[in-house]
Amino acid sequence: MKLERSSPATALRKSPSGVLGFDEITGGGLPRGRATLLAGGPGCGKTIFALQFLANGARDFAEPGIFVAFEESSRRIVANAESFGWRLNQLRRKKLLFVDAQPNPDQVQAGDFDLCGMLAGLAHQAKLMKARRIVFDALDMVLSLLPDLAARRREVYRLHDWLRVRELTCIFTLKAGAGEPTFTSPQPYGFMQFMVDCSVILTHSVVLGVSQRNLRVQKYRGSSFDENESPFVIGDTGFNVAISRILGQADAKVTHERVSSGVKRLDTMLGGGYYRAAAVLITGVPGTAKTTLSGAFAEAACGRGERTVIVSFDSDGSEVIRNLTSVGIQLERFVKSGLLRMVSARTITGSAEACLVRIKALAVAHKARCLVIDPVSALANSVSEVRAHGVAERLIDWSKSERITLVCTSLLNENEGQAVGDSALHISTLADTWIHLNYLVQAGERNRGMSIIKSRGTAHSNQVRELILSNAGVTLADIFTAGGEVLMGTMRWEKESAERVAKEVAEVAGKLKLVTLDAQQAELQVRLTAVQTELVAKQVEKTLLASTTASRKAVTLRGSERMRELRGGDAPKRE
Amino acid sequence: MSRRPVYKFRLFIAADTLNSVQAASNLNALCKAHLAGRHEIEVIDVFKDPKRALAQGIRMTPTLVKLTPGPERRIIGSLTDTDRVMQTLGLDADAA
Numbered sequence: 001m002k003l004e005r006s007s008p009a010t011a012l013r014k015s016p017s018g019v020l021g022f023d024e025i026t027g028g029g030l031p032r033g034r035a036t037l038l039a040g041g042p043g044c045g046k047t048i049f050a051l052q053f054l055a056n057g058a059r060d061f062a063e064p065g066i067f068v069a070f071e072e073s074s075r076r077i078v079a080n081a082e083s084f085g086w087r088l089n090q091l092r093r094k095k096l097l098f099v100d101a102q103p104n105p106d107q108v109q110a111g112d113f114d115l116c117g118m119l120a121g122l123a124h125q126a127k128l129m130k131a132r133r134i135v136f137d138a139l140d141m142v143l144s145l146l147p148d149l150a151a152r153r154r155e156v157y158r159l160h161d162w163l164r165v166r167e168l169t170c171i172f173t174l175k176a177g178a179g180e181p182t183f184t185s186p187q188p189y190g191f192m193q194f195m196v197d198c199s200v201i202l203t204h205s206v207v208l209g210v211s212q213r214n215l216r217v218q219k220y221r222g223s224s225f226d227e228n229e230s231p232f233v234i235g236d237t238g239f240n241v242a243i244s245r246i247l248g249q250a251d252a253k254v255t256h257e258r259v260s261s262g263v264k265r266l267d268t269m270l271g272g273g274y275y276r277a278a279a280v281l282i283t284g285v286p287g288t289a290k291t292t293l294s295g296a297f298a299e300a301a302c303g304r305g306e307r308t309v310i311v312s313f314d315s316d317g318s319e320v321i322r323n324l325t326s327v328g329i330q331l332e333r334f335v336k337s338g339l340l341r342m343v344s345a346r347t348i349t350g351s352a353e354a355c356l357v358r359i360k361a362l363a364v365a366h367k368a369r370c371l372v373i374d375p376v377s378a379l380a381n382s383v384s385e386v387r388a389h390g391v392a393e394r395l396i397d398w399s400k401s402e403r404i405t406l407v408c409t410s411l412l413n414e415n416e417g418q419a420v421g422d423s424a425l426h427i428s429t430l431a432d433t434w435i436h437l438n439y440l441v442q443a444g445e446r447n448r449g450m451s452i453i454k455s456r457g458t459a460h461s462n463q464v465r466e467l468i469l470s471n472a473g474v475t476l477a478d479i480f481t482a483g484g485e486v487l488m489g490t491m492r493w494e495k496e497s498a499e500r501v502a503k504e505v506a507e508v509a510g511k512l513k514l515v516t517l518d519a520q521q522a523e524l525q526v527r528l529t530a531v532q533t534e535l536v537a538k539q540v541e542k543t544l545l546a547s548t549t550a551s552r553k554a555v556t557l558r559g560s561e562r563m564r565e566l567r568g569g570d571a572p573k574r575e
Numbered sequence: 576m577s578r579r580p581v582y583k584f585r586l587f588i589a590a591d592t593l594n595s596v597q598a599a600s601n602l603n604a605l606c607k608a609h610l611a612g613r614h615e616i617e618v619i620d621v622f623k624d625p626k627r628a629l630a631q632g633i634r635m636t637p638t639l640v641k642l643t644p645g646p647e648r649r650i651i652g653s654l655t656d657t658d659r660v661m662q663t664l665g666l667d668a669d670a671a
Contacts, residue, residue: 101634104649110659111597111652116589117621117628117636124625142635 012222015063015133015169018056019049021241025226026217031197033167034221035160039176040202045213045234046173047077048084049202050135052238053171055086058095063132063169066097066125068118071138074098084238097125103145112147115155119162126166134163135171153191160195172196197221203229212351215241231353231390240357242394259370259405260304262296262329265476266435269452269461274433277403278456279396281376281428283410284437288448289467289474290409293435294372295324295331296474297407301370302334308370309341309363313378317342320374328473341366345378352379352391360398368404376408396430432456437467440488447488450476466492580644582606582614582664589636590622594653598637601654609666 014028023029030036030053040046054065069077078088078098088096101118126134136159143152163170174192193199199218204211214229232241257276260267267273274280280297282290294310301308310331312320320342321331334340343362345355356379363371379391399406408431428434433455439446448467452460465476466488480487480495487495586602588595599618606614621628621636631640641648641664654660 100632103634106649108648108650108659108663109652110650110657110663111601111655112594113635113637113652114589114592114594115635116592116595117587117638118634120589120621120625120636121629121633124629145635 014223015057016061017049017053018060019052019239019241020237021230021232021243022049022215022239024243025215025230025241026198026220027223027225030169030171031221031223032169033164034197035163035170035172035195036198036200037192037196038171038173038200038202040173041176041204044202044204045232045239046175046202047072047137048081048234049200049239050137050171050173051077051081051088052084052086054096054133054135055081055088055091057133057169058091059087064095064097064129065133065135066099066122066129066131068099068101068122068134068136069138070101070103070136070141073102074100077137084236086238094129097129097131099125101142103142109145112151113145114151115142115158119159123162123166126168132169134168135173137173138175139172140174156192156195176201193218202232212353231351233351233354233357235354235357236361242353242356242390255403260297260300261293262298262300263293263474263476265465266293266450269463269465269476270433270455271458271460274405274407275457277400277405278432279399279430280405280407280433280435281410281431282407282435282437283412283428285412285439288437288439289469290411290437291320291374292324292327292329292469292474293437293450293467294374294407294409295320295327295329298340298370298372299324299329299331299334301405302331302339305339306369307339307341307367308334308372309343309359309366309368310372310374311343311345311359311362312374313345314374316344326471327469328471341368355379356391356395359395363402363404370405370407371399372407372409374409375411377410393430428453433458442488443491445489445491449479449488579613582610582644583642584614584616585631585640585642586616586618587621587628587631587633587636587638587640588618590620592636595637597653597655598639601657601660602639605654605657605660605666609661 013032014026014030015032016023016029017026018029038046038049051067054067057063057065067074067077072080078092081088092098099118099122122134125131139156143155146152146155172192198220201216201218203214203216205214206212213232213234215232216229217225217227226243230241230243232239234240255276258267258273259276260273261270261280274297282293284290291312291314298308298310310317310320315323317335321335324331331340331342335342341362343359345359359371359373362368373395376392376395379395395408396406410428431454434453435450436453437448437450440449448469449464450467451464452462454460464479466479468475468477477492480492584602584606586599588599602616606616619627621633635651637651637653639650639654639660641650645665648663650660650663660666
């Protein structure tokens with residue numbers, strides 16, 4: 001048999017599993033052409049993982065596969081996996097083969113045996129369908145039939161050699177759980193851990209009544225990997241391993257684009273709005289209009305034509321819409337047009353991790369660009385703090401890498417943490433913009449105050465504003481400070497109206513003065529004109545007088561000359 | 576007792592592996608001792624004829640299939656546990 005030439009030994013080649021998150025943990029998938037051990041207790045998801053590895057390989061990576069079922073019948077396995085939508089039946093025709101190898105209950109065992117029969121059959125099939133991947137599900141079932149440890153060891157090595165020659169990428173699944181000490185202890189299958197190139201352990205535990213699944217890569221020869229336990233869930237589409245950060249991806253797509261918060265003055269306070277793909281946290285005690293503020297954001301987003309998902313843990317979607325309508329936020333039309341998807345998260349049960357996965361799936365299915373989670377603190381219920389923090393971190397990392405603008409509200413306990421403003425899940429340290437809402441009780445009133453605690457990369461207003469909800473919408477009002485005290489509500493209104501009256505009085509007085517001055521000016525003008533006219537008359541009179549005098553003089557002169565002529569006494573003289 | 580049934584066997588072996596060789600010799604010895612003149616053994620090497628092994632659902636080798644008489648019985652292993660083999664084949668009562 002001619003062997004396929006493997007690539008130079010410089011780099012270990014990997015077979016992508018196509019399992020969400022797993023390929024990131026292992027840096028590309030399972031070791032190609034080598035064996036991987038998948039160990040875990042009952043109900044951990046070993047079979048699902050292995051089957052998904054095969055299905056993805058056959059469908060997406062052109063690597064046909066064989067599934068050898070030692071425990072459950074292949075028909076049941078396929079039926080159980082039906083809900084994941086992997087289209088196994090389509091793949092089964094050419095690219096995916098199921099081999100039933102359950103020990104027959106009627107079969108009698110007399111003496112030692114080996115797996116050659118199965119391997120011979122499999123070799124034939126593998127060659128026929130050019131299989132590149134193979135899964136031996138519940139190998140312990142067949143190994144336990146072998147009479148002694150030496151025989152088990154021998155058969156496992158036989159299997160290993162068989163795989164190596166054919167360069168098949170293989171997964172063995174083995175039962176190993178707290179309930180079955182025989183399989184957890186190094187014996188009898190401990191040697192398998194040493195034989196395989198990669199070992200993955202799945203656990204399933206219940207913490208505070210909530211199911212927690214974890215996956216851990218125990219070893220991976222020739223490759224680096226994430227050594228920590230990673231929570232995973234088995235969701236609608238199969239396995240989904242939570243990973244905290246896809247290196248080099250979360251930070252890659254930074255933008256300066258702004259998106260409106262839905263409240264005009266808030267946009268101004270933030271210097272234009274939230275950043276696109278930012279994580280915004282709105283904290284506050286109950287009833288401080290957190291939902292309203294996030295609703296305003298959703299309305300603005302839908303108004304721009306961006307697909308949006310609102311996940312509401314507190315109330316039903318239609319209730320939220322109705323309640324928001326009362327403050328002038330109209331979301332119904334967007335739900336009808338399909339832009340907005342309301343999700344009542346009370347229907348999402350399970351661990352925080354499962355919630356996160358569900359939310360992600362919903363957002364991806366809706367192709368959301370904006371996501372509202374109200375309140376995100378609900379995720380912290382019934383999970384340990386460390387885990388909840390991880391969930392929040394993953395939520396934010398994920399939304400950033402997907403370029404989804406995320407608005408989370410977080411409920412603060414009125415008695416504690418209000419002064420500090422610390423929020424559950426410690427999400428506040430991760431959020432880009434943190435808006436805090438609180439009540440100011442003063443003069444028999446409870447008024448909502450809003451302040452921006454932080455907003456990364458943005459010059460933001462330092463002022464506390466009053467948040468006013470009316471049926472016309474959400475507005476922010478400046479607050480008055482008088483004598484070092486902040487005035488809100490009626491007191492602010494009183495102050496405002498007093499100022500307005502004073503301003504009006506001053507305006508009127510000013511107008512009056514202007515009119516008086518106008519009149520005086522007009523009067524003076526008139527007087528000025530009269531005097532000017534008189535002056536002109538005087539000038540005319542003066543000119544007239546001068547000319548009259550001259551002519552009279554001339555007449556007089558001429559008359560005296562004439563007289564002299566008439567008298568004829570004197571000679572004419574020149575003047 | 577002249578018309579005692581003829582035993583038809585099919586033995587699936589994996590070439591000359593230890594277990595298979597053992598099974599073949601154990602079967603031969605058993606037949607000689609208890610079924611002289613009334614047995615047929617067909618030996619199939621799974622490496623030479625994998626299709627047939629696959630079609631028959633042979634997973635472990637060696638596997639002995641008793642075709643007749645009566646219901647089909649399968650015994651896996653090297654057939655070293657003679658009592659067990661005899662019992663399964665219904666030869667214990669027969670021999671007694």
